[in-house]
Amino acid sequence: DIQMTQSPSSLSASVGDRVIIICRAGQSISTYLHWYQQKPGKAPTLLIYAASNLQSGVPSRFSGIGSGTDFTLTISSLQPEDFATYHCQQSYSTPYTFGQGTKVEIK
Amino acid sequence: QVQLQESGPGLVKPSETLSLTCTVSGGSISGSTDFWGWIRQPPGKGLEWIGTIYYSGTTHHNPSLESRVTISVDTTKNQFSLKLSSVTAADAAVYYCARHKGLSVAGSLRYSYYMDVWGKGTTVTVSS
Secondary structure, eight states: OOOEEEEOSEEEEOTTOOEEEEEEESSOOTTOEEEEEEOTTSOOEEEEETTTEEOTTOOTTEEEEEETTEEEEEESSOOGGGOSEEEEEEOSSSSOEEOOOEEEEEO | OOEEEEESOSEEOTTSOEEEEEEEESSOSSSSSOEEEEEEEOTTSOOEEEEEEOTTSOEEEOGGGGGGEEEEEETTTTEEEEEEOSOOGGGOEEEEEEEEEEEOOTTOSSOEEEEEEEOOOEEEEEOO
């Protein structure tokens, strides 16, 4: 199985802050990497697919970059509705695996 | 637009079989590059991919669940289902169904699958 490791596991930030979340794969996965947002009690929603493609309807303050083993999700200016948990997921090979999640909390 | 809805018992006894169904509306489960699958999330924990099925019946599943998992599809009902046998307390979780959208990757024969549509999730408790 390909291990996915996110950092940090949690962070505190203020509205307007720039937030960067890192996801590292245990082996090269090219750009087979996707990002999801999950709010408490809700299903995850897709933010970014194939490392850098913004899902339709997702605000442009979200962006993703990376290839191989290292990937980042950036929120350029944190908004109140962005406080949530963020998950990365690889689809290079089955079983598909997720990172442990990064919880973004209000500072 | 495509919507997914999970259904099934919310309470399962230890050693019995968990059975869930996902109904797809607003689109057909057949005839595209998409797979359909299941993901679960134990209370307070991360997401675990269980497996997927193509409308033709091709499946992939997580070896960590060994031979306990069966995923099937009924194209006439536009549904796919999950059965997990011999459940224990460790199987208690929110179970989600999700469309695995296939993306062709330049220079590769390997499609990239991402989960672009999710059901709301259903909570399964394991208790006698």
